[in-house]
Amino acid sequence: MVLAAPESCETLIIGAGMSGLAAGIRLAQYDHDVVVLDRHSLWGGLNSFYKKAGKPFDVGLHALTNFVPKGTRGRPLTRILRQLRIPYEALQLGQQWGSESAFPDVKLAFSNDFELLRSEVATKFPAEIDGFDRLSRYLADYPDLPSGGELVMARPRLREYLRDERLIDLLLLPILYYGSPTPDDIEWSSFVVLWKSLYEEGFAKPRGGVRTILSLLRNRYRELGGRLCMNQGVAAILHRAGRAVGVRLDDGREIRCERILSSAGFVETMALCGSEWEERFPAQTHAGRMTFVECISVLDRPVTDLGHDQTITFFNTSERLAYRPPAAPYDTASGVICCPDHYEDQDEGCGPALRLTLRAHPEAWFEMTPEQYAAQKEAAWRDGHAAILPFAPDIRPHTTFVDTFTPRTIAHFTGHTFGVVYGSPQKHPEGLTPLSQLFLCGTDQGFLGIVGAMLSGIAMANRHALGAASPA
Ligand SMILES: Cc1cc2nc3c(=O)[nH]c(=O)nc-3n(C[C@H](O)[C@H](O)[C@H](O)COP(=O)(O)OP(=O)(O)OC[C@H]3O[C@@H](n4cnc5c(N)ncnc54)[C@H](O)[C@@H]3O)c2cc1C
Structure with missing residues (x-):
């Protein structure tokens, strides 16, 4: 059922991708008056689905990262499911058979058992195994949160543990492809998040593909009374005295709200605030x-x-x-x-x-x-x-x-500028923008991929809309 957008709400979410839907569920759980808008007819954003020649396709699903077995506590996947009150079994996850990082003369196999990667390094780079062990111990204790401020890149940090540049390349290849907005390297805290997601935890796939995840999110959001308005693009963000107060839709109607959470991307969101802001954050220099x-x-x-x-x-x-x-x-x-x-x-x-x-x-x-x-x-x-x-x-x-x-x-x-997948190299871990009551969620906040996007939606809803009302 396609809903018409209301005239006002408490929190308006731009984008019915993974982050926007997860944020919407979180707010609807607290009887918050929330509306999710998307310009397109199908939800899912970068990870949606379609039919062509009578065949069902997922847009992008290779793997759900961060696989952990049922009952594992405190890891991103189980945290998300707990916060969204979705049972683990509902995802119907099947684990990967096994993956590899492959150069012409050397490969590293990895799976959902970290020991396989370790044994590959021990066999193929015996001189590096002590450094690899020190690195993996250090990363296991490192907080898995994106950080802001000055960009610290992963390569120079990895050289503190590993001397063989080919091993560094082999370890970086999957990580860059699954989350780097930056050429040939990745910001250190994103590296840590992805190391854990890909190597310590691993890959799985829901039976039925991305539709399974999206149906769970959409149904949960609707059951809780959240309003999902598809085919309703935001043409402009309305603001007064430095504070976001609502949006104007593509068809000219306006919606007033107390706050906006935008998953459109930082540059794209600022462009919606008018030419002054678009000129301050031009896509040519600020987009990935x-x-x-x-x-x-x-x-x-x-x-x-x-x-x-x-x-x-x-x-x-x-x-x-x-x-x-x-x-x-x-x-x-x-x-x-x-x-x-x-x-x-x-x-x-x-x-x-x-x-x-x-x-x-x-x-x-x-x-x-x-x-x-x-x-x-x-x-x-x-x-x-x-x-x-x-x-x-x-x-x-x-x-x-x-x-x-x-x-x-x-x-x-x-709507992502240049069709970028991992957003801008400059992340905004607090979800803040130059306007008050306008917040970011999703890729440009700093968490990447399907699990990351959902985590981001939950974290930003908790922080900026629920405040103290939300339990951890
Ligand atoms: C080809 C491909 C393969 C991928 N494979 C994987 C994978 O295997 N595993 C994995 O974990 N991740 C994968 N990803 C990454 C993952 O899809 C994204 O990180 C995640 O879906 C981002 O979610 P999001 O909510 O932050 O943003 P998005 O999905 O980009 O959602 C933003 C939404 O906002 C809407 N929007 C934007 N502007 C407006 C506006 N002005 N008005 C209204 N609506 C607007 C858009 O229509 C969109 O629906 C892949 C991505 C791609 C492109």
């Missing part, structure tokens, strides 16, 4: 530039029949790690190969499939004619699948259907 092309190939047989049983392969074809916006529309020097049904007790709704993610130019895709756009998508699929042959089987003769999305698709469905 890391974005991707993803080709989803539906196959005539399971990938295991072609001899490949990895869940996710993070690959790099050159000797040193390549993670930066490419000069061309796409770059095949590194990327991610994901087999979405290589999880325990899971299958992919569209049939056997392989997803290939490549880095993309943040502007080139927006400037193409329809013919150039179609040709570049085809070329990305062709060149990408040739480049991954050292790491994955040749799926080209077995491909029955391909769908490719680009930065242009991401920007169209989420």
